Amino acid sequence: xxxxxxxxxxxxxxxxxxxxxxxxxxxxxxxxxxxxxxxxxxxxxxxxxxxxxxxxxxxxxxxxxxxxxxxxxxxxxxxxxxxxxxxxxxxxxxxxxxxxxxxxxxxxxxxxxxxxxxxxxxxxxxxxxxxxxxxxxxxxxxxxxxxxxxxxxxxxxxxxxxxxxxxxxxxxxxxxxxxxxxxxxxxxxxxxxxxxxxxxxxxxxxxxxxxxxxxxxxxxxxxxxxxxxxxxxxxxxxxxxxxxxxxxxxxxxxxxxxxxxxxxxxxxxxxxxxxxxxxxxxxxxxxxxxxxxxxxxxxxxxxxxxxxxxxxxxxxxxxxxxxxxxxxxxxxxxxxxxxxxxxxxxxxxxxxxxxxxxxxxxxxxxxxxxxxxxxxxxxxxxxxxxxxxxxxxxxxxxxxxxxxxxxxxxxxxxxxxxxxxxxxxxxxxxxxxxxxxxxxxxxxxxxxxxxxxxxxxxxxxxxxxxxxxxxxxxxxx
Amino acid sequence: xxxxxxxxxxxxxxxxxxxxxxxxxxxxxxxxxxxxxxxxxxxxxxxxxxxxxxxxxxxxxxxxxxxxxxxxxxxxxxxxxxxxxxxxxxxxxxxxxxxxxxxxxxxxxxxxxxxxxxxxxxxxxxxxxxxxxxxxxxxxxxxxxxxxxxxxxxxxxxxxxxxxxxxxxxxxxxxxxxxxxxxxxxxxxxxxxxxxxxxxxxxxxxxxxxxxxxxxxxxxxxxxxxxxxxxxxxxxxxxxxxxxxxxxxxxxxxxxxxxxxxxxxxxxxxxxxxxxxxxxxxxxxxxxxxxxxxxxxxxxxxxxxxxxxxxxxxxxxxxxxxxxxxxxxxxxxxxxxxxxxxxxxxxxxxxxxxxxxxxxxxxxxxxxxxxxxxxxxxxxxxxxxxxxxxxxxxxxxxxxxxxxxxxxxxxxxxxxxxxxxxxxxxxxxxxxxxxxxxxxxxxxxxxxxxxxxxxxxxxxxxxxxxxxxxxxxxxxx
Numbered sequence: 023x024x025x026x027x028x029x030x031x032x033x034x035x036x037x038x039x040x041x042x043x044x045x046x047x048x049x050x051x052x053x054x055x056x057x058x059x060x061x062x063x064x065x066x067x068x069x070x071x072x073x074x075x076x077x078x079x080x081x082x083x084x085x086x087x088x089x090x091x092x093x094x095x096x097x098x099x100x101x102x103x104x105x106x107x108x109x110x111x112x113x114x115x116x117x118x119x120x121x122x123x124x125x126x127x128x129x130x131x132x133x134x135x136x137x138x139x140x141x142x143x144x145x146x147x148x149x150x151x152x153x154x155x156x157x158x159x160x161x162x163x164x165x166x167x168x169x170x171x172x173x174x175x176x177x178x179x180x181x182x183x184x185x186x187x188x189x190x191x192x193x194x195x196x197x198x199x200x201x202x203x204x205x206x207x208x209x210x211x212x213x214x215x216x217x218x219x220x221x222x223x224x225x226x227x228x229x230x231x232x233x234x235x236x237x238x239x240x241x242x243x244x245x246x247x248x249x250x251x252x253x254x255x256x257x258x259x260x261x262x263x264x265x266x267x268x269x270x271x272x273x274x275x276x277x278x279x280x281x282x283x284x285x286x287x288x289x290x291x292x293x294x295x296x297x298x299x300x301x302x303x304x305x306x307x308x309x310x311x312x313x314x315x316x317x318x319x320x321x322x323x324x325x326x327x328x329x330x331x332x333x334x335x336x337x338x339x340x341x342x343x344x345x346x347x348x349x350x351x352x353x354x355x356x357x358x359x360x361x362x363x364x365x366x367x368x369x370x371x372x373x374x375x376x377x378x379x380x381x382x383x384x385x386x387x388x389x390x391x392x393x394x395x396x397x398x399x400x401x402x403x404x405x406x407x408x409x410x411x412x413x414x415x416x417x418x419x420x421x422x423x424x425x426x427x428x429x430x431x432x433x434x435x436x437x438x439x440x441x442x443x444x445x446x447x448x449x450x451x452x453x454x455x456x457x458x459x460x461x462x463x464x465x466x467x468x469x470x471x472x473x474x475x476x477x478x479x480x481x482x483x484x485x486x487x488x489x490x491x492x493x494x495x496x497x498x499x
Numbered sequence: 500x501x502x503x504x505x506x507x508x509x510x511x512x513x514x515x516x517x518x519x520x521x522x523x524x525x526x527x528x529x530x531x532x533x534x535x536x537x538x539x540x541x542x543x544x545x546x547x548x549x550x551x552x553x554x555x556x557x558x559x560x561x562x563x564x565x566x567x568x569x570x571x572x573x574x575x576x577x578x579x580x581x582x583x584x585x586x587x588x589x590x591x592x593x594x595x596x597x598x599x600x601x602x603x604x605x606x607x608x609x610x611x612x613x614x615x616x617x618x619x620x621x622x623x624x625x626x627x628x629x630x631x632x633x634x635x636x637x638x639x640x641x642x643x644x645x646x647x648x649x650x651x652x653x654x655x656x657x658x659x660x661x662x663x664x665x666x667x668x669x670x671x672x673x674x675x676x677x678x679x680x681x682x683x684x685x686x687x688x689x690x691x692x693x694x695x696x697x698x699x700x701x702x703x704x705x706x707x708x709x710x711x712x713x714x715x716x717x718x719x720x721x722x723x724x725x726x727x728x729x730x731x732x733x734x735x736x737x738x739x740x741x742x743x744x745x746x747x748x749x750x751x752x753x754x755x756x757x758x759x760x761x762x763x764x765x766x767x768x769x770x771x772x773x774x775x776x777x778x779x780x781x782x783x784x785x786x787x788x789x790x791x792x793x794x795x796x797x798x799x800x801x802x803x804x805x806x807x808x809x810x811x812x813x814x815x816x817x818x819x820x821x822x823x824x825x826x827x828x829x830x831x832x833x834x835x836x837x838x839x840x841x842x843x844x845x846x847x848x849x850x851x852x853x854x855x856x857x858x859x860x861x862x863x864x865x866x867x868x869x870x871x872x873x874x875x876x877x878x879x880x881x882x883x884x885x886x887x888x889x890x891x892x893x894x895x896x897x898x899x900x901x902x903x904x905x906x907x908x909x910x911x912x913x914x915x916x917x918x919x920x921x922x923x924x925x926x927x928x929x930x931x932x933x934x935x936x937x938x939x940x941x942x943x944x945x946x947x948x949x950x951x952x953x954x955x956x957x958x959x960x961x962x963x964x965x966x967x968x969x970x971x972x973x974x975x976x
Binding site: 071072075076200201203205238239398400427428429431457459460476477478479482 | 904
């Protein structure tokens, strides 16, 4: 028990009181005929939060998406089902339009996988918990086997060079740095191993790579994710191994430097497949040709449910439209929910969307992406082209007091991958920023399931985004 | 995947840069002879965070406390073991003193428990997932059985009165309000049912009570917790039933208003038992007779591991001393870690500590309590006697910039139960405030186990408190 209930009761009275007395930014409005007085900003925002917390549609949607469909890599049957499912959900919401925007996407499929290591003195190989990296080439049917060279530093890789790496398997084992407070920074400083490791090793004649999973926790979940081949060098197979497997492998190599690694992968890249971005919108009453976008990505990796990444962002984006409609607010601008296809391994959906928007001259006053997990909201980050950023950000900062009752901070920097191709159109870009401590326990793994998402945390995020959309529409930039 | 690694890498460079350039409040100090230049505030705080995140002692201590000892209700063998364990841990830390402060505590023990309901048309009673409330009297050996009256409002209870309640079991079923953003507020507005429900029902002749668990989630974990009897009325047995059981019972009563509830409890209160607060301190170099206290409570309820409530707070408080010592900082004041006994059902430890402090004239410049779970830190709340609060809080607010890299906010209001008896000594009282969304999923249940605490979230809390203690000691109030 924390505190006595009397103190808490007094505190809650204080909070209710301060909520009622919060009138900064609220505008006096004349009551419409025959109706109750319009809500002020504080009331309307509070109502959207209340609706989300009492009647959590995003959470129910996420349950349906995760448990009835599950993971949904671009080009897969799951992705196709998710497109149809999300369109049908949007269709029930009384929006002004719902449609599918066609886009061709990469189509990579996982196959048989077996990764192991065997020291000379061992009678049997040890299986390493592993997943092929997305986009990896497969191996010959019997796999590949070679001694393993552990690398924790690019300089060391370059120094060892062809002499030490030719014919070998490179094992990248530089951990994410736990001292970053925001775990995305730690990810950003380690993920180069996963993205570029294969080609940088192939340059020196290596025949395969194993990459320590992008995670802070030591456990046995391998974390997949995209790689990028440099076509200058041979395309060699690449897998992620769990952090536990990486620790054990590193220990083994210390005493058995000639241990032999084996990788067998049946994965392959098929021809591009047709797919869709899924879009729903509430048409603006005054400036229908100006847009505020809120979106996440519908595709996921092909393990788990893609619950935090990014089922959460999809259902939160849908929730924004629901909350705005339920509030009775009539937006001036068109509010669009976009569920992007193919963020994980191509960004084709984001590029297609931006190309279409540019072709039609659709000015996006702001695009908000939610793709950092369904955890407790901490704030929003904003960016834009340099020429417009300062003006925008001053307007944004003026909205800060509205978010204080909800513990949110509006900061510079950080938006999202899917909306990044809109940057050239000189609108404001925004990334929803939830708490990041647990995100890399789940990211791109079989552990990223519905049950890992907390109902209140998810819903607070949807309501926070609805509040931001409302304020940006009402006050402009 | 969120963002491309290049963007993240740029962002992290920016963060590193802004960290390095953060010099507000740091004081120029002349290098001591033959040693490296003393660290500035920013560096010292950053180092304490780094130590906590790289080498998480609090998390390892929590594992040991939870898995080797487990729950530890006042007067129980677990509580005795926890006293010895925590003293032995503090003894290894190279502190200036470690000791046990004797205190007599209530000694309530749970016994056999069976709670059920049976509608007339049912052949078999349905068992309700339940736990006796702490301090409840037991029932006769065969239990009690009576029709159930559901109450959601005190006014209704008073209106129904003796005529409707005499000989009945009262079922309190007013849920926690999900629309509070901080869940402690929702708890504060609902827990009166658990604390006062038994006596308020007994006043009208009821023979027992069932209380809906204090939780926001619908699940099958009953949440125990303390009750307070008003000795004016008969002492009647009281249990908490899970939120799921409460929902089901309420549904059943709608169609079967004459359903009969049964409660059988073997719990009882034994004579007060001897126990201890566990205290360790680093002696101040300049003002050894002035104190900064950081503490949590060592006792827990008698289910689960008491991991969030309040094993987390205990190990974080110990971590504060470890981090300060590891940093090389020599505090001016005495920094004391106090693991209070009996917060849950008596507050005897907190009262004893304050009485001793007053007797010895030990002025506590600040007492910080951590008893709100081991989740991601959000900030600190401060309170004090009115005559001194404003002066203190202005000094505190000046420390805010130090906490911005860590996402913490310093606010008015809210400290902790164990330190509340120190209020009369006119020091500053402070409550550590982590994210509250998940807390009432675990609070006082069998689900409050070690595995429910996240290593980074726990450690960030310990480091945040160490930073606050350091700054308060260095700059005073």
